[in-house]
Amino acid sequence: MNPAELDRIEVITDDITQLSVDAIVNAANESLLGGGGVDGAIHRAAGPRLLEHNRTLGGCPTGLAKIAPAFDLESVGIRHIILTVGPVWHGDQAAEHEKLGDVREDVMLASCYQQSLELAEAHGARSVAFPAISTGVYGFPKQRAAKIAFSHVLGWTRQHEQLERVVFCCFSDEDAKIYRRAIETRGSWMTQRKRI
Numbered sequence: 001m002n003p004a005e006l007d008r009i010e011v012i013t014d015d016i017t018q019l020s021v022d023a024i025v026n027a028a029n030e031s032l033l034g035g036g037g038v039d040g041a042i043h044r045a046a047g048p049r050l051l052e053h054n055r056t057l058g059g060c061p062t063g064l065a066k067i068a069p070a071f072d073l074e075s076v077g078i079r080h081i082i083l084t085v086g087p088v089w090h091g092d093q094a095a096e097h098e099k100l101g102d103v104r105e106d107v108m109l110a111s112c113y114q115q116s117l118e119l120a121e122a123h124g125a126r127s128v129a130f131p132a133i134s135t136g137v138y139g140f141p142k143q144r145a146a147k148i149a150f151s152h153v154l155g156w157t158r159q160h161e162q163l164e165r166v167v168f169c170c171f172s173d174e175d176a177k178i179y180r181r182a183i184e185t186r187g188s189w190m191t192q193r194k195r196i
């Protein structure tokens with residue numbers, strides 16, 4: 001793998017509502033009407049107009065994404081909030097280290113990244129930040145989710161030039177370490193992985 005391919009991908013520890021990027025992704029629930037975790041933080045920071053707007057969207061099925069204006073978050077330079085609904089993990093936490101594949105949750109999580117990247121590009125974004133979708137209350141094993149997120153984003157950036165910066169915004173240094181490790185060891189797992 002060419003190391004320059006990683007130039008557009010970043011791992012940071014931060015609050016996603018504080019980033020200066022064109023679009024941030026929200027790990028929402030199917031109602032799109034707010035919840036806890038990153039969803040709650042984004043709703044608080046974007047203000048009540050986000051909830052009003054989302055009431056007009058009619059929800060969003062798992063694995064898909066919709067887009068909203070950034071409302072009060074425009075003050076930090078964010079233009080769009082992409083709302084995606086990650087899968088609830090129903091499997092065993094031991095699956096953390098098993099091969100990625102056709103597990104329904106794997107496919108749904110990959111779809112969240114795909115749909116969000118498509119929307120970001122369609123709305124002219126040059127930078128986008130993702131939280132670790134589904135790895136909070138939805139219980140997706142963290143390493144497994146990081147591998148899916150990274151491999152999907154890498155695949156996208158290889159084929160699309162518009163996004164100059166894709167940020168994995170972790171909420172703890174421990175989570176950021178998981179992403180960095182997935183990226184550093186990609187040679188050992190990406191070749192074995194089935195395409196998802």
Ligand code: ADP
Binds near residue numbers: 015134138175
């Ligand atoms: P899900 O329901 O998809 O699991 P959560 O919000 O519970 O969503 O968790 C997803 C991830 O977002 C977790 O890693 C959590 O630590 C992280 N997170 C929570 N608040 C923020 C925030 N303000 N900025 C970035 N990440 C956050």
